[in-house]
Amino acid sequence: MTTRIDGRAPDELRPVHLATNVLDFAEGSCLVEFGRTRVLCAASVEDRQPPFLRNTQSGWVTAEYAMLPRATHTRSQREVERGRPGGRTQEIQRLIGRSLRGVVDLELLGPRTITLDCDVIQADGGTRTASITGAYVALRLAIRKLAAAGLVSEACILSPVAAVSVGIVGGVPMLDLCYEEDSTAEVDFNVVMTGEDAFVEVQGTAEGKPFSRAAMDALLDLARHGIGQLFAKQQEALAAAQPT
Amino acid sequence: MTTRIDGRAPDELRPVHLATNVLDFAEGSCLVEFGRTRVLCAASVEDRQPPFLRNTQSGWVTAEYAMLPRATHTRSQREVERGRPGGRTQEIQRLIGRSLRGVVDLELLGPRTITLDCDVIQADGGTRTASITGAYVALRLAIRKLAAAGLVSEACILSPVAAVSVGIVGGVPMLDLCYEEDSTAEVDFNVVMTGEDAFVEVQGTAEGKPFSRAAMDALLDLARHGIGQLFAKQQEALAAAQPT
Amino acid sequence: MTTRIDGRAPDELRPVHLATNVLDFAEGSCLVEFGRTRVLCAASVEDRQPPFLRNTQSGWVTAEYAMLPRATHTRSQREVERGRPGGRTQEIQRLIGRSLRGVVDLELLGPRTITLDCDVIQADGGTRTASITGAYVALRLAIRKLAAAGLVSEACILSPVAAVSVGIVGGVPMLDLCYEEDSTAEVDFNVVMTGEDAFVEVQGTAEGKPFSRAAMDALLDLARHGIGQLFAKQQEALAAAQPT
């Protein structure tokens, strides 16, 4: 049987931790770790609507994503120094935003905006899927706080949402790729699912060579298996969370 | 049976045209039309390598994407006026570049860069998939020109590549969404495949509500059906192309 | 007698074509060709006024100009990648805007803005003068559409306007320079005239050596000769134009 560079089985997640309410000022926050990947997720609630929702009662959920310069093995330049977020950054923050909105009833949320800031403290692969998984916890905690103040119903969150990467490395389908695996993967999928066994996003890319329908099916099975465990971790963390 | 707003059957492509070598200076070019969507694809060959390939013999294929301001129903501001390409633009041009690289042997291409400029003259949905389909033709024509000059082997292109959008609109899976369908779709997939029945990219998004595995399977079947017809159109256009 | 590199006589225009209403969404459009120079001109009507016209009943006409990256013999970088339109681009779009405003009664136009987007598909010299000539046609078609809807009077256009380049190449005054002539010209003029034999703009530059008053007079005669033919082409195209 295949062993991975960090000793895991192909269908095994890295150790996952979700620390809740780690920030004093944010309405909800979560420090999520998938192995050495570490992302700080903060949920900020503001009583404003984006321009395109003016004159409605609907709310909005959006995300921003960034990496600290020394999150990576070697230092990366800050994007502010280049004057704009790079293409990868924008692609990721759009993905996180869509994934979260996929499980929120924006009408029930009411005329407010929740921003999920996902700042990568350390990057060892899977930062976008860890961000989605942690951002859900931060969002849920913020909604819980609003609900405790009688401002919204917790029912505005329709389901949990979590995400994981899967890929084919050396011909073997693997769950939750670390950086070294990711950089040699032939195929790379990011899969976002809800607690009701449905998909919010599926993004698969052939890095090396095109992949067959059968390979895709195997990867989606693996992702579903991992995401099930992430839902359990989220539930556990939320049950134990202390209010700020 | 469901009829679509433009009278098509759910599994029917819009009229597709691929006009070749429409530009006098580009090494290869193709004006692609999917219904009212019209994209001008130009392949430019330059004898330079991107910095990360220095000291190798490998080449590179990249893409840029933009929309003319009046491609759309109402005029959009030029991105140059905002000082940077938007997130959507960057996401699309990264997708086009990856899709094309997925069928090119960069070692065989040798130390040169081919840029595929995909400029949307008119946008009625599916601009990114039309871009990939047309850019392949422009790329092929440029390689043919290089090969005629004895500079590269045509074998550096490993397979054709084409792309189509599919989605679920009003509960019905449909092929090749026009703008009006796209803006009301519950689920939206962009699928990129090679001539060898394999996938280069699969990007599926739940716009409205999460989708099941079965729904995804139906959409992928539909995409494969449409892409088969696009390969035929590409082959026909390439067979008839006159050199510039 | 002097023959030019493309076989024309010194006082001969390149073949000029004006294709009308080539876009489905723009209120008016024109694809103009002066030889291999090809510019897509789109007129967009918006019910808004620029800030400096607030609290007046006056309208505005403005222009934007850009070149596709592979309009030129070798690929040029997109200006959006440099974060701002270059000096040449701004100079040209200001010229086009002033030229069109020179023949419009902005009071009669009423509180709306018409933007003329001039996107150069292929550049072989004279793109700014082709843009003015084509933009007039697009503008006229847009006004015709507004007039048909009873929104403005066609009388808000006071006269046709057209433009041509003239220059001294190898000591010989020539009409409508192509790129190769333009790049070796000693003197280069862009002349914009109205249908009433008057000037809107005259911009003359000594590229190589200063020019005499007599040389200027010869060039202005040549320009007038060419612009007369352009007015005929415009009239013909407008007479034959089908509504969108």
Add this chain to the structure above:
Amino acid sequence: MTTRIDGRAPDELRPVHLATNVLDFAEGSCLVEFGRTRVLCAASVEDRQPPFLRNTQSGWVTAEYAMLPRATHTRSQREVERGRPGGRTQEIQRLIGRSLRGVVDLELLGPRTITLDCDVIQADGGTRTASITGAYVALRLAIRKLAAAGLVSEACILSPVAAVSVGIVGGVPMLDLCYEEDSTAEVDFNVVMTGEDAFVEVQGTAEGKPFSRAAMDALLDLARHGIGQLFAKQQEALAAAQPT
């Protein structure tokens, strides 16, 4: 006979002063005043060539132009705060650069760049023509300094160059418009001439209504009359200049 708002005759310049070597560090400098318009022109010599002259022995002359925020009647925002020079600024600095290059033999100048910085201290119309007139003096002083050091021959300057604005205000052709005249002019010309009675640039614009060939001729006569006086002022200032 027409009297102007400041009491001048139509063919009369404002009081013109050219103060030389007003800066301690610049190789040449001139503070030029046309009435209340005041521009500080500094010539900087650098031993570098622009990229397009690499591998030649040719030099380059270029210009930059800016206005201090309170040069104008009411304060204007600094362009650095908007992140880029505006279109007007770029148009003007390109004009100044071309005008100066029109009288310099760049081969004789040798492999160096001279930058003429024209900073408008106070703006009351005609800043671009004052800039050209003053920049010539600064350039000449810098060349004189280089020549004194045996680095170039003064012969690299082929002729003096000066510029003036002319326009039609209330139907009357006038020389050297002040701001108030300029803002109500029907036609506005900027004319740049050499000491050999030849033109380097002619830029005429109909602000209000198109102009006839006869009107243009009258304006060019007026400009020539004014520029003759500017050449005398330049010669006088250069004769009296003390070295820095």
Add this chain to the structure above:
Amino acid sequence: MTTRIDGRAPDELRPVHLATNVLDFAEGSCLVEFGRTRVLCAASVEDRQPPFLRNTQSGWVTAEYAMLPRATHTRSQREVERGRPGGRTQEIQRLIGRSLRGVVDLELLGPRTITLDCDVIQADGGTRTASITGAYVALRLAIRKLAAAGLVSEACILSPVAAVSVGIVGGVPMLDLCYEEDSTAEVDFNVVMTGEDAFVEVQGTAEGKPFSRAAMDALLDLARHGIGQLFAKQQEALAAAQPT
């Protein structure tokens, strides 16, 4: 006893001149010279408040600072070409703004903004302290003009303010460093004081090696000595100032 490179005693200011109302349009202006350092300070009064003062009756005083490209020994690139003011520029303009606000009663000033533009014509060390010293004069003149029109009370200025640099060069504490001294100083202080012998800002930096409390005390004494003389110069200039 130590002699300095320009022959001054260690506790001696350079020749200081304050020319008043040198601009025709600004509400107040002052051209300040500390030796070869020359800064043009213009005060502009606008009837608007910054956003954070909305719904108050309070005014605001702010400053902008820039150097002409050839203020320096060798030419510096314009910051507008880099797209943003540099860190040094921002640091200095924030300092000037704070220093002026330190002596203004913003409530008494009323709902208006005064901007002090400090543009360095020539830089030979101490540009920020010269700017503060000259900006005070320009501000005072603008307030005098407003007061003459009955719009504000001169009492809104609570005290004069002036500034000087001091530093340790070759082990010797010195007053008012010129550029050459500044660039070799071990310690560099900028001190801003009011006419009531109090401090608005003290900024001390060890350029070479850390400094003792005793050294700081000596430098502050020296600064106080110099600033006393600057107050006398300001008073004299203001007494002699002619209205614009």
Add this chain to the structure above:
Amino acid sequence: MTTRIDGRAPDELRPVHLATNVLDFAEGSCLVEFGRTRVLCAASVEDRQPPFLRNTQSGWVTAEYAMLPRATHTRSQREVERGRPGGRTQEIQRLIGRSLRGVVDLELLGPRTITLDCDVIQADGGTRTASITGAYVALRLAIRKLAAAGLVSEACILSPVAAVSVGIVGGVPMLDLCYEEDSTAEVDFNVVMTGEDAFVEVQGTAEGKPFSRAAMDALLDLARHGIGQLFAKQQEALAAAQPT
């Protein structure tokens, strides 16, 4: 006796923690806490020199500073979205860089650059002084790692360096201001000292009203008292640090 809003005595620091080597990839790192203020400091070593040190054997130490958007009580916009670091950010990162360079022998460091990234996780006043205090620890750890590999001598660090804020709040001099104190302080000082009882930087600002020499003296005494305790904390943390 005065009690502070958080119960501290006027001369009392907030609880200070310095967690070492909290990042896996950085050469040195420190998470510093001053009460609720939390800054992650990472030291990155790169074998490159800034351009101005080319052709020398000298190294460089520089710093970058940023705040996470939800470090603050209410969310702040990311600076990358505005396209450039703000004035405050640049001022702070320049201060941190100078402070660290003040205790490093750059010749002994050799031809490499160490960048100290100070990212504020949570901001409750004193972020710049906490950054300096923590960055010193991160720097020291990085040097220790380089020294262990035989690349540099630990002697290139000449002394510890630490910083604290002091200010006058309600007339009372106080040590280590929290955000609420800072925002109502009349006077605000940031003081940076070395282990040898000398100053690297002193920056004092009158926020409300100018301050006397005596007040400054009292504040500097308080700062020295606090910085002494910070040196003890640093030493303790460094003694206990485990290598990464």
